[in-house]
Amino acid sequence: MDVGSIIVAVIAFAGTLSGSFIAQRKSTALIAYRLEQLEIKVGKHNNLIERTYKLEERCEVFDEKIKVANNRIKDLEEPAINVRKIVKEV
Secondary structure (H helix, E strand, C coil), rough: CCHHHHHHHHHHHHHHHHHHHHHHHHHHHHHHHHHHHHHHHHHHHHHHHHHHHHHHHHHHHHHHHHHHHHHHHHHHHHHHHHHHHHHHCC
């Protein structure tokens, strides 16, 4: 074997090794960036879900308050209806 061809082979190997190493680092950095962006999106989604649950709970509370208010109104209106019936009968 010729010394020149050995040197060329070593240089080619070093180039291939460094190229693979650089490509691997860039790929890893890209994956880390995408993962970070995905975590941000998941965090926003989870926040939205929590807010939705809180809104649903508040809606249930307001529905209950509306039912109570309607019952109070009904209780207040019933004596007035009874008085009207008595007045019409007289």
